Amino acid sequence: xxxxxxxxxxxxxxxxxxxxxxxxxxxxxxxxxxxxxxxxxxxxxxxxxxxxxxxxxxxxxxxxxxxxxxxxxxxxxxxxxxxxxxxxxxxxxxxxxxxxxxxxxxxxxxxxxxxxxxxxxxxxxxxxxxxxxxxxxxxxxxxxxxxxxxxxxxxxxxxxxxxxxxxxxxxxxxxxxxxxxxxxxxxxxxxxxxxxxxxxxxxxxxxxxxxxxxxxxxxxxxxxxxxxxxxxxxxxxxxxxxxxxxxxxxxxxxxxxxxxxxxxxxxxxxxxxxxxxxxxxxxxxxxxxxxxxxxxxxxxxxxxxxxxxxxxxxxxxxxxxxxxxxxxxxxxxxxxxxxxxxxxxxxxxxxxxxxxxxxxxxxxxxxxxxxxxxxxxxxxxxxxxxxxxxxxxxxxxxxxxxxxxxxxxxxxxxxxxxxxxxxxxx
Amino acid sequence: xxxxxxxxxxxxxxxxxxxxxxxxxxxxxxxxxxxxxxxxxxxxxxxxxxxxxxxxxxxxxxxxxxxxxxxxxxxxxxxxxxxxxxxxxxxxxxxxxxxxxxxxxxxxxxxxxxxxxxxxxxxxxxxxxxxxxxxxxxxxxxxxxxxxxxxxxxxxxxxxxxxxxxxxxxxxxxxxxxxxxxxxxxxxxxxxxxxxxxxxxxxxxxxxxxxxxxxxxxxxxxxxxxxxxxxxxxxxxxxxxxxxxxxxxxxxxxxxxxxxxxxxxxxxxxxxxxxxxxxxxxxxxxxxxxxxxxxxxxxxxxxxxxxxxxxxxxxxxxxxxxxxxxxxxxxxxxxxxxxxxxxxxxxxxxxxxxxxxxxxxxxxxxxxxxxxxxxxxxxxxxxxxxxxxxxxxxxxxxxxxxxxxxxxxxxxxxxxxxxxxxxxxx
Numbered sequence: 001x002x003x004x005x006x007x008x009x010x011x012x013x014x015x016x017x018x019x020x021x022x023x024x025x026x027x028x029x030x031x032x033x034x035x036x037x038x039x040x041x042x043x044x045x046x047x048x049x050x051x052x053x054x055x056x057x058x059x060x061x062x063x064x065x066x067x068x069x070x071x072x073x074x075x076x077x078x079x080x081x082x083x084x085x086x087x088x089x090x091x092x093x094x095x096x097x098x099x100x101x102x103x104x105x106x107x108x109x110x111x112x113x114x115x116x117x118x119x120x121x122x123x124x125x126x127x128x129x130x131x132x133x134x135x136x137x138x139x140x141x142x143x144x145x146x147x148x149x150x151x152x153x154x155x156x157x158x159x160x161x162x163x164x165x166x167x168x169x170x171x172x173x174x175x176x177x178x179x180x181x182x183x184x185x186x187x188x189x190x191x192x193x194x195x196x197x198x199x200x201x202x203x204x205x206x207x208x209x210x211x212x213x214x215x216x217x218x219x220x221x222x223x224x225x226x227x228x229x230x231x232x233x234x235x236x237x238x239x240x241x242x243x244x245x246x247x248x249x250x251x252x253x254x255x256x257x258x259x260x261x262x263x264x265x266x267x268x269x270x271x272x273x274x275x276x277x278x279x280x281x282x283x284x285x286x287x288x289x290x291x292x293x294x295x296x297x298x299x300x301x302x303x304x305x306x307x308x309x310x311x312x313x314x315x316x317x318x319x320x321x322x323x324x325x326x327x328x329x330x331x332x333x334x335x336x337x338x339x340x341x342x343x344x345x346x347x348x349x350x351x352x353x354x355x356x357x358x359x360x361x362x363x364x365x366x367x368x369x370x371x372x373x374x375x376x377x378x379x380x381x382x383x384x385x386x387x388x389x390x391x392x393x394x395x396x397x398x399x400x401x402x403x404x405x406x407x408x409x410x411x412x413x414x415x416x417x418x419x420x421x422x423x424x425x426x
Numbered sequence: 427x428x429x430x431x432x433x434x435x436x437x438x439x440x441x442x443x444x445x446x447x448x449x450x451x452x453x454x455x456x457x458x459x460x461x462x463x464x465x466x467x468x469x470x471x472x473x474x475x476x477x478x479x480x481x482x483x484x485x486x487x488x489x490x491x492x493x494x495x496x497x498x499x500x501x502x503x504x505x506x507x508x509x510x511x512x513x514x515x516x517x518x519x520x521x522x523x524x525x526x527x528x529x530x531x532x533x534x535x536x537x538x539x540x541x542x543x544x545x546x547x548x549x550x551x552x553x554x555x556x557x558x559x560x561x562x563x564x565x566x567x568x569x570x571x572x573x574x575x576x577x578x579x580x581x582x583x584x585x586x587x588x589x590x591x592x593x594x595x596x597x598x599x600x601x602x603x604x605x606x607x608x609x610x611x612x613x614x615x616x617x618x619x620x621x622x623x624x625x626x627x628x629x630x631x632x633x634x635x636x637x638x639x640x641x642x643x644x645x646x647x648x649x650x651x652x653x654x655x656x657x658x659x660x661x662x663x664x665x666x667x668x669x670x671x672x673x674x675x676x677x678x679x680x681x682x683x684x685x686x687x688x689x690x691x692x693x694x695x696x697x698x699x700x701x702x703x704x705x706x707x708x709x710x711x712x713x714x715x716x717x718x719x720x721x722x723x724x725x726x727x728x729x730x731x732x733x734x735x736x737x738x739x740x741x742x743x744x745x746x747x748x749x750x751x752x753x754x755x756x757x758x759x760x761x762x763x764x765x766x767x768x769x770x771x772x773x774x775x776x777x778x779x780x781x782x783x784x785x786x787x788x789x790x791x792x793x794x795x796x797x798x799x800x801x802x803x804x805x806x807x808x809x810x811x812x813x814x815x816x817x818x819x820x821x822x823x824x825x826x827x828x829x830x831x832x833x834x835x836x837x838x839x840x841x842x843x844x845x846x847x848x849x850x851x852x
Contacts, residue, residue, distance in 0.1 A: 059482055129546060129555045
């Protein structure tokens with residue numbers, strides 16, 4: 001343990017050598033632990049999953065399979081889902097229920113399908129397949145699977161730096177002057193991975209965008225909209241309301257899901273937008289789908305009849321996840337902070353801690369961890385094309401392992417972060 | 427009731443007049459019944475749905491949410507589904523389990539997504555969006571939603587007549603010489619709506635196709651693969667085996683689902699093909715989806731652990747549906763057959779009866795039925811662009827109403843078929 005640490009940058013070469021020897025010894029000692037730990041994936045742990053087991057009993061042979069509108073949820077039809085789910089998520093996302101489409105278990109699939117629709121039929125202008133130099137804005141670090149979708153569809157990915165209040169809006173406003181820029185990926189609350197919630201000003205500037213492309217869309221993935229870890233958590237301004245004020249209500253397409261509320265492998269996803277947007281999405285969905293899994297929607301409606309029930313559920317999740325976040329943050333604060341070689345956000349919710357280690361050492365930290373049995377998300381994964389220009393960001397996912405394992409993993413991480421820095425400095 | 431009927435074509439004008447007066451009187455009498463019947467939709471009735479209610483209790487809080495491979499089905503991952511479902515449908519479709527992808531609740535969505543992939547990324551050649559005069563073969567009458575998908579994606583729909591043993595293969599073999607022909611829709615067993623099962627010869631000729639387009643695919647929608655109504659039902663030759671013999675195993679993409687085995691609104695769908703085909707499909711799915719609803723797959727695996735369990739379930743369905751088919755066929759045989767103005771297939775399974783009324787009267791029959799309270803599938807719906815060139819085909823869907831209602835509906839239908847013919851003849 002390193003206590004009363006001097007900043008590495010203020011150490012003499014001799015002090016650095018001694019520190020490196022000490023850290024090296026700590027690192028070597030890790031080998032004997034024969035660890036097998038994984039902080040790479042934003043998956044809930046089984047304790048979190050257990051919180052929703054009652055979901056599985058809420059629609060059964062005896063208790064009726066009809067929803068509030070007397071729809072037999074076992075049969076075909078109702079391509080935009082059942083009313084209960086549309087009402088619940090309408091309230092969560094701040095739009096009328098009629099402007100919500102409730103689908104299957106993956107909001108990522110809804111995003112993919114929407115981009116695919118843009119490619120073949122356009123989203124308000126000609127098909128994107130016909131736009132040769134199509135571009136998509138990617139606030140980074142961000143969600144690798146977002147970037148993956150637009151890369152798959154042949155967009156040039158434009159990196160937008162993330163500030164502490166959201167994406168760099170000066171840059172966004174500049175880029176949207178280019179008609180070939182067709183959209184932007186956003187995780188506006190507890191962003192993946194930084195855990196940043198966009199400020200009111202950022203949301204307002206999004207609503208006020210005047211893109212050259214009339215089919216520019218904001219892909220507003222509100223994946224962590226109810227995923228507070230500390231008390232009431234951050235407040236996010238309602239983008240849709242702001243857009244209505246600006247007359248830009250057709251610009252955002254909003255997404256959410258119960259993936260980390262109930263079960264990632266058996267949840268319900270939704271998308272929402274203006275009446276025009278919903279009409280446009282349904283013009284495709286009516287060919288793609290006769291109806292989503294309405295029985296699973298009914299299960300969710302019974303378990304989560306209103307927003308208060310969602311909040312109560314999320315409090316239980318927070319009680320399990322918070323100590324895991326605390327364990328990582330505590331270790332970093334105790335053993336890394338004073339060295340001055342790394343910094344990180346302290347998110348009030350979400351699923352990740354975003355750690356910025358010394359430039360050009362993130363890949364090395366990943367490797368050092370791997371060699372003693374700790375798997376991290378590959379360095380660079382949170383950047384377009386998987387390439388972090390500074391090689392400094394690491395996405396830490398502390399939700400899946402136990403608290404004890406997280407404590408151990410955090411120690412390993414801390415040692416590796418210092419090791420990699422000292423290697424460069426001595 | 428018309429007994430010992432002469433063929434209408436053999437009646438004198440005087441006899442036709444008398445017959446028309448009689449049928450007219452029968453039709454007028456229907457008004458007093460104030461009917462509200464619907465034979466328009468291929469939906470199971472609630473008795474059929476009840477057969478699967480136990481499904482809802484098979485994964486619950488107490489009995490474990492892990493599959494045979496110890497996968498926690500509640501969590502993320504496994505984009506091609508769980509092993510049990512792949513094994514079950516591998517056996518049903520006649521391919522190894524490793525060549526099956528198990529997805530969400532809709533095989534139609536899988537078909538749409540596959541065509542969409544062809545549009546943006548191609549299915550073995552350049553993206554179809556770049557093929558200006560792309561065409562798709564549509565055996566007709568056929569499934570309107572198939573035709574709808576390819577129409578949505580801008581294909582020219584080429585009608586292929588259906589013979590009693592399957593599509594007109596002379597015409598198929600001729601059309602595939604055109605490189606812009608990219609695929610064909612097939613419902614090879616109990617075809618929608620004719621209820622025809624493709625003969626061995628037709629299946630072999632499909633396997634032996636030598637299309638000019640190297641990315642030509644057979645969309646083999648085996649929607650009714652286990653949906654026998656009378657005893658063992660029809661036997662369909664295994665297309666994949668035949669393709670392997672011909673070296674054309676990358677040509678078919680096969681689909682099936684539990685929609686009419688368990689719940690249309692909460693079932694499991696699969697797609698299958700050669701190792702190359704599966705690899706090609708997964709190259710898209712890995713961007714589109716983190717994993718399907720594995721809990722629902724696990725439910726199905728527990729309810730339907732093997733093909734025998736599926737067969738037992740389908741026998742129960744048949745016992746409910748068979749009397750409904752019988753009611754329609756019996757009425758047609760008693761009151762329409764001898765008139766010589768209409769003909770129909772007598773399917774051994776599936777969901778529809780395909781009725782061919784006198785040319786240029788199908789729309790009129792639909793209207794006559796509608797006016798006395800019986801809704802039929804719109805005439806022409808089973809043809810590309812919704813246009814039946816002969817205006818003679820009606821798709822009868824007898825599964826949803828009760829047997830008593832079906833009996834009444836069949837009488838109405840019979841009267842309307844004769845009415846419409848006589849109107850033209852007198």
